[in-house]
Each structure stands twice: as structure tokens, then as C-alpha cells.
Amino acid sequence: MSDDQIRKERSHLDSRDRVMSEPANGVIPTPHSGTISLSLKPGEDPPRIGLAPGNATVLTFYDQTGAPWPITSVTSGNSDAFATTKAGQNGKTNMAVIAPKASYGYGNLVVTLEGLPVPVIFSVVNGSGVVDYRKDIRIRGRGPNAQEDITEGSSLQPANDKVINEFLDDLPPKGAVAVKTSNPDVEAWRYKHLLYVRSHMIMAAPDYVQDHKSPEGSRAYAIDEYTLRGSPVLQFLVDGRSVYVDLDLGDIE
Incomplete structure (x- = not known):
């Protein structure tokens, strides 16, 4: 092969590798991070978590005082679409990691927290074009590591x-x-x-x-x-x- 032929072949291989590494639909998902507040009252809509192939999503749980709320279990509602695990020291960690196992899929995620009598449930969508890198989940209640409030708010109607x-x-x-x-x-x-x-x-x-x-x-x-x-x-x-x-x-x- 001539030098030009080698360069052309290497360019072709480079282009192929680049295309193979991209999402199947050619769209790079938009990353998001933020905070979700939950009251866990009956009828409350479950928050939606976006996944994307090649990306792991981290959920961290806190109580209303900002203290970490330890996770006792994490369960995937669709184990063919996404896997779940706790990250950190067992029995103390407040972090859950979700990783997609397919290009597309949906299901729910069930998380139980130490001392909380009801589970925290999320809707999970994989391949929607939006990926949540990190979500901080704030539960309106006092967890086992609750901090003492130095000041208290007024009795006025809470803000949104x-x-x-x-x-x-x-x-x-x-x-x-x-x-x-x-x-x-x-x-x-x-x-x-x-x-x-x-x-x-x-x-x-x-x-x-x-x-x-x-x-x-x-x-x-x-x-x-x-x-x-x-x-x-x-x-x-x-x-x-x-x-x-x-x-x-x-x-x-």
C-alpha cells in the first residue's frame, strides 16, 4: 500500500471507531443534575430519572435537615434495562448508582431508607435524550442522622x-x-x-x-x-x- 492508501485506510478506521462510540441515534444526551424534594404522601407523582448508555446516575438521599439518610435496599423494576447498587460503606451509605444495560428501556426503582416505613419510588427512562448525572433527593422528614435545627422557620404557608x-x-x-x-x-x-x-x-x-x-x-x-x-x-x-x-x-x- 502507498502512503496515501495507508492514510486513507487509517482515516476510514478512525471514522468507523468514532461512529461506533456514538449513541445509536447519533444524539449525545443532555446531562442534568439537581435536587428533588419528596413528601412521600399518597398520590405524590414519582420523580423521573433519565438514563443514557455509557453513563452512570447517582442518587443521594438526605433528610430535611440536610443529614445523609442511609439506604437499606435498592431494587430495579426492570433488571434487563438497568442495574442498581449502593455505593459506599454498607449500612451507612446514602448513595445509589443506576447504570443502563441496554440502549432503551423503562421501569421503576424502589429504594428503602433506614427507619422510613414507606419506600421511595422513581420512574426510570433510558434513552430519552436526557441523562441525570446526579440527583439529590431530599425527604421531608427527620432521618436517623438528623441535625438539630438552630433556628426554625415561621408558621406561614411553605413555598414551592x-x-x-x-x-x-x-x-x-x-x-x-x-x-x-x-x-x-x-x-x-x-x-x-x-x-x-x-x-x-x-x-x-x-x-x-x-x-x-x-x-x-x-x-x-x-x-x-x-x-x-x-x-x-x-x-x-x-x-x-x-x-x-x-x-x-x-x-x-
């Missing part, structure tokens, strides 16, 4: 879990307006008559409607903006001392 999780994931929903703060470690937004605050610090005042905590330690708070009328100041606790943060809210009507 999906919305507060979007702020916690630093993905404010469309229509949220950023609010200037006097501390770079505190972010704030106004959204539908609520003020959403994101910080690693623990808020002491004012009373908040709801709070969520991420595994990395970030916290998101939902505050009725009318409670800040005349005094747009937030108080946080850091190592037992108070830190005050001013907000530029303008006029609250």
Missing part, C-alpha cells in the same frame, strides 16, 4: 419546593430579579412576593417561610418580603456571632 430548589441549585427561575446585598457570601432574589436568599451561613432573622440545605452546605431561604418592610436586614449566625447583611429592596409596595 421546586422553586426553592432552583434557587438552591443556583438556577433562579425565569422572572426572578437579583437583589443587591452588602455581603458577597449572600445572594438574594425577589420572586412572586417572596425573597429567596442563598448562602452557606445560617439565618437567624427574620422568620422565613421555608429553608432547604444542599449536601455541599449551601442553604436557601424563602422569606415573605413584607416582613422586611422598613428594615431590609438579614441576620446570620457564624461561629456563634451575628453577621448582618443589608438588602437593596427599594420600595416594598
Whole structure:
């Protein structure tokens, strides 16, 4: 073979290997990560988890205080389509891994948690074009490793879990307006008559409607903006001392 023939053959082999490594439909799945909050009340729709060949999906479980909630079992509803396993120290891990075994398929996933009397159930879809790299599952309840709450929210109606999780994931929903703060470690937004605050610090005042905590330690708070009328100041606790943060809210009507 001539040099040109060798180059042509190598280019053909390279192109073949590249095509063989791509998904059968030629579409690279879109990766997602985020937080899901569950109450486990009857009638609650099971969350959907997206899988894609060649990708493993990790689910991590936490209680409402942000403490890891240990997994006791993980069961695949369609073992021909996807496999499941726990990752980490047996009896203590809060991580479950899902790996697809086929290009397409669907089923459900059943996870039981230590001390929780009902299972956590997910719908699983493989090959939809969306793959969940990681999902943090927040169960509205106190698990066996629950942390003591330093402050408590107000008795006002809780905010929408999906919305507060979007702020916690630093993905404010469309229509949220950023609010200037006097501390770079505190972010704030106004959204539908609520003020959403994101910080690693623990808020002491004012009373908040709801709070969520991420595994990395970030916290998101939902505050009725009318409670800040005349005094747009937030108080946080850091190592037992108070830190005050001013907000530029303008006029609250």
C-alpha cells in the first residue's frame, strides 16, 4: 500500500471507531443534575430519572435537615434495562448508582431508607435524550442522622419546593430579579412576593417561610418580603456571632 492508501485506510478506521462510540441515534444526551424534594404522601407523582448508555446516575438521599439518610435496599423494576447498587460503606451509605444495560428501556426503582416505613419510588427512562448525572433527593422528614435545627422557620404557608430548589441549585427561575446585598457570601432574589436568599451561613432573622440545605452546605431561604418592610436586614449566625447583611429592596409596595 502507498502512503496515501495507508492514510486513507487509517482515516476510514478512525471514522468507523468514532461512529461506533456514538449513541445509536447519533444524539449525545443532555446531562442534568439537581435536587428533588419528596413528601412521600399518597398520590405524590414519582420523580423521573433519565438514563443514557455509557453513563452512570447517582442518587443521594438526605433528610430535611440536610443529614445523609442511609439506604437499606435498592431494587430495579426492570433488571434487563438497568442495574442498581449502593455505593459506599454498607449500612451507612446514602448513595445509589443506576447504570443502563441496554440502549432503551423503562421501569421503576424502589429504594428503602433506614427507619422510613414507606419506600421511595422513581420512574426510570433510558434513552430519552436526557441523562441525570446526579440527583439529590431530599425527604421531608427527620432521618436517623438528623441535625438539630438552630433556628426554625415561621408558621406561614411553605413555598414551592421546586422553586426553592432552583434557587438552591443556583438556577433562579425565569422572572426572578437579583437583589443587591452588602455581603458577597449572600445572594438574594425577589420572586412572586417572596425573597429567596442563598448562602452557606445560617439565618437567624427574620422568620422565613421555608429553608432547604444542599449536601455541599449551601442553604436557601424563602422569606415573605413584607416582613422586611422598613428594615431590609438579614441576620446570620457564624461561629456563634451575628453577621448582618443589608438588602437593596427599594420600595416594598
